[in-house]
Amino acid sequence: MDTSLVISPQRHISLPDMCLFSPTELQIAAGTSELDFIRIIKAVAALDQAEDAWKGDASLFAIKTWGLKHGLEVTASATGYRTFSLRKMAHVAEEFPPTKRINGFSFAHYRQLLPFPREWSYEFIVRHAGEHIPSNSFRAQAELEYGGNPCKSKQPKKRSVLIREDLYARLRPHSANRKVHILIERVLEEWIRTQPDIIPTPTIIYESATARHKREALARKAAKQALREQREAELKTKRNTYAERRAQQIADGVKPIQEKETTVKYSIRVAWRECRGESVIDAPDGPQKYQSKSNQNPTKFYSEQDALAANEKHFTEAGYHEQVVRCEVHNCWHLSHIFTSEA
């Protein structure tokens, strides 16, 4: 006995007598030749791969023969699948007829290609024949070669427009079994066709929310930069530098500034007050070392004799003596000024 299953005229599977193939087991009789074994395995493998496609073919046949509703019901009762699934399978089978199918690709593979243009999909299948791509990466591969998701931007973007509820209610019966927005769109399109051509049709850029945010952010940044550059340019032209302004003033004949009389400089710098070392202040971020700001930088003498000698020298320059003091901060001697109140 020859158990045959015809899937399409192109594929004819026959299982030899010496094998029993059931959904749960494959029995192969002892003494089966190597050639027969290969025939069995090839047949079973083909049947296994055909599993998906035949459901679609069967549903499509039933729909074409007995109509959509009854055809699906018949197939559902015979296969145990839901009519909903069978209808989808029939759709895939119709879009990818047996002549366009290639061994190695399942129903799931063809389903992934539904959104792509048909002829493109057929070429894609041929291009990848024998590559054993899993169906879940098949779509990704197709998008990569197609250059994106074909589903996107299929539908033009819509805007919500509020209209009065009573007007909507009056429009509703006129839209028959279509949606009201389609009726409104049609009415508006007819209206706009009758309008004089004074207002040019705006160019509409379709972009995602992310793309829009990005574009707007870049525009804001560019505007800020332009403003900054403009301000800088204004500032440059508005106000000359001090040197330029001063040169202008002199050219305009202002009185030259009298040079100050330079104070008598002695060769020894006298300490006018006691030296202070580093102090620590309690700053908000912990104790901070603090060098009290002082413009006094008295001359340092590293022996008392040097300091005393300097005092004499200072007397010849200034006409008065200072006091020789030991400074623990600088670890040296200074000449300290004697204020008249101390004397």
Ligand SMILES: [Zn+2]
């Ligand atoms: Zn000192």
